[in-house]
Amino acid sequence: MTTEANTPVAFTPERLAKANEIIARYPAGKQKSALLPLLHLLQEQEGWTSPEGMDYVAGLLQIQPIEVYEVASFYTMYHLDPVGKHVIEYCRTGPCCLMGGEDVYAHLKQRLGIEAGQTTPDGLFTIKEVECLAACGMGPVFQIREQYYMHLTNERVDEIIAELSK
Amino acid sequence: MGRKILTEHINVPGIETLDVYRKQGGYSAVEKALKTMTPEAVVEEVKKAGVRGRGGAGFPMGMKWSFLAKPEGVPRYLVCNADESEPGTFKDHYLMKNLPHLLIEGMIISSFALGANTSFIYVRGELMYVINILEKAIAEAKAAGLLGKNILGSGYDLELVVQPGGGAYICGEETALLESLEGKRGNPRNKPPFPAVKGLYQCPTVVNNVESIATTSWIVNNGGDAYAAIGIGRSTGTKLISASGHIKKPGVYEIELGVPVEEFIYSDEWCGGIREGHQLKALVAGGSSVPILPANLALKLANGEPRLMSYESLSEGGFQTGTMLGSGGFIVFDETSCIVRNTWNFARFYHHESCGQCSPCREGTGWMEKVLHRIEHGHGSMHDIDLLVDVAKKIEGNTICPLGDAAAWPVASAIRHFRDEFEWHITNPFEATQPGAVFRGDLVLA
Ligand SMILES: NC(=O)C1=CN([C@@H]2O[C@H](COP(=O)(O)OP(=O)(O)OC[C@H]3O[C@@H](n4cnc5c(N)ncnc54)[C@H](O)[C@@H]3O)[C@@H](O)[C@H]2O)C=CC1
Ligand SMILES: Cc1cc2nc3c(=O)[nH]c(=O)nc-3n(C[C@H](O)[C@H](O)[C@H](O)COP(=O)(O)O)c2cc1C
Ligand code: SF4
Ligand code: FES
Numbered sequence: 178m179t180t181e182a183n184t185p186v187a188f189t190p191e192r193l194a195k196a197n198e199i200i201a202r203y204p205a206g207k208q209k210s211a212l213l214p215l216l217h218l219l220q221e222q223e224g225w226t227s228p229e230g231m232d233y234v235a236g237l238l239q240i241q242p243i244e245v246y247e248v249a250s251f252y253t254m255y256h257l258d259p260v261g262k263h264v265i266e267y268c269r270t271g272p273c274c275l276m277g278g279e280d281v282y283a284h285l286k287q288r289l290g291i292e293a294g295q296t297t298p299d300g301l302f303t304i305k306e307v308e309c310l311a312a313c314g315m316g317p318v319f320q321i322r323e324q325y326y327m328h329l330t331n332e333r334v335d336e337i338i339a340e341l342s343k
Numbered sequence: 344m345g346r347k348i349l350t351e352h353i354n355v356p357g358i359e360t361l362d363v364y365r366k367q368g369g370y371s372a373v374e375k376a377l378k379t380m381t382p383e384a385v386v387e388e389v390k391k392a393g394v395r396g397r398g399g400a401g402f403p404m405g406m407k408w409s410f411l412a413k414p415e416g417v418p419r420y421l422v423c424n425a426d427e428s429e430p431g432t433f434k435d436h437y438l439m440k441n442l443p444h445l446l447i448e449g450m451i452i453s454s455f456a457l458g459a460n461t462s463f464i465y466v467r468g469e470l471m472y473v474i475n476i477l478e479k480a481i482a483e484a485k486a487a488g489l490l491g492k493n494i495l496g497s498g499y500d501l502e503l504v505v506q507p508g509g510g511a512y513i514c515g516e517e518t519a520l521l522e523s524l525e526g527k528r529g530n531p532r533n534k535p536p537f538p539a540v541k542g543l544y545q546c547p548t549v550v551n552n553v554e555s556i557a558t559t560s561w562i563v564n565n566g567g568d569a570y571a572a573i574g575i576g577r578s579t580g581t582k583l584i585s586a587s588g589h590i591k592k593p594g595v596y597e598i599e600l601g602v603p604v605e606e607f608i609y610s611d612e613w614c615g616g617i618r619e620g621h622q623l624k625a626l627v628a629g630g631s632s633v634p635i636l637p638a639n640l641a642l643k644l645a646n647g648e649p650r651l652m653s654y655e656s657l658s659e660g661g662f663q664t665g666t667m668l669g670s671g672g673f674i675v676f677d678e679t680s681c682i683v684r685n686t687w688n689f690a691r692f693y694h695h696e697s698c699g700q701c702s703p704c705r706e707g708t709g710w711m712e713k714v715l716h717r718i719e720h721g722h723g724s725m726h727d728i729d730l731l732v733d734v735a736k737k738i739e740g741n742t743i744c745p746l747g748d749a750a751a752w753p754v755a756s757a758i759r760h761f762r763d764e765f766e767w768h769i770t771n772p773f774e775a776t777q778p779g780a781v782f783r784g785d786l787v788l789a
Pocket of ligand 1: 397399400407427429432516517538550630669670745
């Protein structure tokens with residue numbers, strides 16, 4: 178949540194260099210293919226996919242802002258609203274539930290005092306429900322940014338929360 | 344039947360690095376193909392191997408390659424489908440994380456065979472850490488002259504691009520994937536035309552699964568006939584199975600096609616049996632979209648013969664008594680599992696993942712989720728069971744892409760084989776509201 182509403186967004190010089198490198202990967206005239214990777218880059222920098230950030234990406238790719246909005250809203254990974262510092266995305270799909278996922282996620286929500294889709298008042302944690310994360314044999318599973326946390330138990334959840342709250 | 348051709352070296356320390364991978368014989372197939380074979384000869388070996396698409400549909404890979412249109416002056420593309428999002432499936436994740444160079448080697452061979460000079464690996468965005476592993480491996484391969492211009496002095500050029508998805512199951516469907524790769528929403532296109540004729544940027548394109556592409560190194564090294572000698576009948580070669588659920592040893596196993604289902608579940612070499620003190624109740628053999636089978640039909644065909652892990656044996660009996668190998672997402676349920684709850688869970692998944700283009704899928708998946716939710720939560724009526732069957736029938740075959748079918752089959756098959764359990768939920772509404780309720784009807788357990 179580093180961006181206040183209406184503040185113009187721009188990539189840091191390193192990210193801009195990375196963005197240009199990504200755009201150059203595609204055949205001439207097909208730069209729109211860079212849209213999903215650039216949105217990931219934006220979210221990595223800003224913490225979420227803000228409207229101002231999307232306008233900035235539209236400018237980089239020389240496409241209409243609406244082309245960015247309609248794409249960002251189709252996919253689940255882009256946070257279209259501000260989120261907490263740590264976004265916990267837990268897998269609610271069948272195989273993870275067979276491994277006791279429902280109990281573990283109930284514990285997680287109780288521990289943080291929020292429901293899926295909410296952020297803790299201190300802005301530290303957001304919980305999101307997602308579908309299968311391709312780690313079904315290691316369930317229950319959640320993901321925080323790039324990190325997968327597998328074989329979750331209530332105790333393990335407590336440890337992870339304590340670690341991230343430091 | 345412990346034959347391993349993809350994962351033979353997976354436990355060698357450092358196998359994710361170029362040096363160690365090469366010490367195990369890695370990239371010898373690239374040398375062989377680029378220096379001593381024509382693209383047509385590579386296609387021929389893949390055809391002889393009879394390897395069938397490992398993404399789930401089982402379409403013969405060599406045949407798909409030979410269907411690729413080759414108009415003059417138009418680029419052709421190879422796109423590797425690493426979107427892996429089918430519930431119960433995690434084999435591509437495992438393969439790419441541990442053996443990135445096996446996929447890269449396969450991409451070089453396959454791109455050479457198809458005449459592609461820019462190829463893509465589309466990885467689901469959630470696996471960003473795997474994308475980083477792949478990019479590191481690509482940089483190593485490039486530095487060693489295995490990618491880029493004039494590979495190994497052969498005159499062949501290839502750029503390999505790893506593309507992250509944005510989180511959407513539907514982008515595993517090949518035409519939705521191509522739309523997504525073009526920077527758009529993942530709405531599937533009508534087929535035909537198949538991607539082999541009009542694919543990425545409207546150019547001829549082959550889309551293949553990670554595991555399919557990974558087989559090509561072995562095929563080039565050992566020949567298509569040697570590959571075809573492994574497995575059983577038209578189910579040639581080995582298959583990676585993602586095993587999850589109530590078994591002692593969940594994980595990814597490479598098996599020779601043709602292993603009996605019973606052996607796969609109970610042998611210590613693989614799943615190690617059902618968890619202590621429990622019994623097999625049901626099986627989903629090929630990812631959430633294939634029909635669920637009760638224990639007796641999972642282990643044996645309707646005529647009593649053992650069921651095997653092969654395309655043909657798993658589908659024996661059609662939808663009445665059979666299922667499909669699909670993506671190899673092998674989900675095992677013991678007697679504590681509630682079939683109604685699981686069916687509701689899967690229906691919610693498909694509703695959530697429908698792209699919304701076709702009304703039978705968009706509306707039908709919503710209705711199925713809603714009706715299953717009310718049965719599971721104690722508000723169902725007997726009429727709801729037939730309503731579900733009716734909705735499933737109306738979706739099947741009436742949509743642009745097979746996600747609609749994939750949503751209908753689990754519901755229809757759960758009712759076909761476990762109707763008494765649905766009825767029990769309706770007549771025992773209070774118990775049914777307990778999450779994870781144990782149902783013990785007159786079920787055949789194994
Ligand atoms: N691995 C996973 O995570 C998932 C896998 N699936 C699997 O996907 C399957 C459905 O996939 P589809 O691609 O819709 O099946 P499909 O049968 O339409 O096509 C299979 C492949 O063969 C090619 N093909 C078929 N006929 C062709 C022709 N005449 N000319 C050229 N190419 C041709 C297609 O382009 C495609 O690459 C399901 O059976 C399911 O098991 C479904 C969901 C997720
Ligand atoms: C809804 C849906 C999702 C799919 N997801 C995947 C996937 O994640 N990975 C995959 O390889 N194939 C997936 N497929 C199948 C692809 O459309 C296509 O058949 C496959 O990538 C072709 O590769 P193969 O012939 O090597 O299997 C999916 C199909 C559908 C209908
Ligand atoms: S069947 Fe469903 S997912 Fe497939 S195109 Fe139609 S609405 Fe989209
Ligand atoms: S069901 Fe949770 S990772 Fe697949």
